[in-house]
Amino acid sequence: MPNYQMPNTMTRIFYKNTACLSESQIVQYIQNVVSDEERFLIERHITECDVCYEAVQGMSKLGPNIDVKVTIDRLAHRLDERFVKKRTPLMRSPITYYSIAATALIILASTWYLSFRNPYRKLIADNCRPYPNTIPLVRDTKSATLLESALTQYELEDYRNAAELFQKLLSVEPGNMKGHFYAGVSYLMTEEPDKSIEEFKTVLRSTSEFSIEAKWYLAWAYLKNKDMDQAKHIFQGIADGQNAFSEQARNIIKELN
Amino acid sequence: MRLFLRPKKQISDESLIEAYRSSGDMGSLADLFSRYTHLVFFICAKYLPAADCEDTAMEIFELLSRAMSIHQVTNFKSWLGTTTRNHCLMKLRKNKGITFESIENMMENEENEKDFMQNYDFEHLLESEALVQSLNRSIERLDERQKLCLKLFYFENKSYEEITTTLQISQDQVRSHLQNAKRNLRILLGKAHYAELSNA
Secondary structure, X not given: OOOOOOOOHHHHHOOOOOOOOOHHHHHHHHOOOOOHHHHHHHHHHHHXXXXXXXXXXXXXXXXXXXXXXXXXXXXXXXXXXXXHHOOOOOOOOHHHHHHHHHHHHHHHHHHHHHHHOOXXXXXXXXXXXXXXXXXXXXXXXXXXXXXXXXXXXXXXXXXXXXXXXXXXXXXXXXXXXXXHHHHHHHHHHOOOHHHHHHHHHHHHHOOOOOHHHHHHHHHHHHHHOOOHHHHHHHHHHHHHOOOOOHHHHHHHHHHHO | OOHHHOOOOOXXXXXXXXXXXXXXXXXXXXXXXXXXXXXXXXHHHHHOOHHHHHHHHHHHHHXXXXXXXXXXXXXXXXXXHHHHHHHHHHHHOOOOOOOHHHHXXXXXXXXXXXXXXXXXXXXXXXXXXXXXXXXXXXHHOOOHHHHHHHHHHHHOOOOHHHHHHHHOOOHHHHHHHHHHHHHHHHHHHHHHHHHHHHHO
16 A cells, blocks of 8 residues: 655645635736745645635636736725725614714704804893883882882892783783883893883883883894894884984994994 | 725634624725635636626625625625625626525525535644554545545645646546545545544
């Protein structure tokens, strides 16, 4: 019986599966520019590996007109463009989802804040002051009228309570223009310009002593409502007249322009 | 940055597939494909005109990425080879497109084609004198063509080309004889080693 034993017989035949052939190995093998040992290792691999065997067959079919390296490099770039640079992940880790959600929330909040933020905020803060109480008050809580109680809260700058009390008063005395006027100012201070506008309009429909004041604050209420045209129109009317607010109104119009 | 030209060999195909499937990490998919870009291109060249190979390879990678997001792939290299071959053949037959059903069938076929003897580990027996004797006996029991190819290739260091010339057979036949010879040797050696262990 012949003896096939060689120093590395078993490893030559029963080697552990090796990595697939590289582009240069395949090209050099087909061009027959590999050493005997390299050639053996390549052929031993393609004996086992269908993918590499077919690849070697394919390479051998490519004519000299094809620049293999350039073509495969170009293909690699196309894959890079397709799968790396324009990636559209199907799923992400929970942490990534939380990050995306937090970012979205911040963007939404910022958008909301910027869209609702009044661009005339500083002008309003610098110029729109609550009208002082001109009505003498009875400080005795037992005998104070509803108007006096409301005005007391007004003087204390508790405009929310004041507005509630003015509404109580107006529910029983709807024609009380003082009540409407100070209720309007209170709403202006609690950032409820819509309600404020209604109160001032009621005052202006009457022949109240607070007409010019109501006009002045109505303009501010429109400005708080970001109704620039209405506000400007009313300020202009005040500026054109001769009253306590004319000078201020002219300055405001300059600022608005 | 050309990730496809800088494959990360240290991570297994299975790990990259898992990373892609679990988190949609396209970078893992890119790394995986980069290992096989040239092989897919060359296999396309086996079946199709050279001018069609680049675009066909792109189509194949698209198919693979879609299929991998849906299917569990256990033997990527084998699946890649089969998918590439089938897609090329389908193009040759003017059948446009490839269905997911056909991909599923391919995957099932791949599973069935696994050679259960491939993983038989002879390395721990390399120093065994008894096994070397078994090897000699087993080779003698092989089919004549298989034995000749085995001797010429593994023991006389002849190339495929030289064997085809010597034996007047094709390269495919050389490869087939070598594969069959190895498969039969594994079986014979496995039986011999089992008998050896039984007698011990």
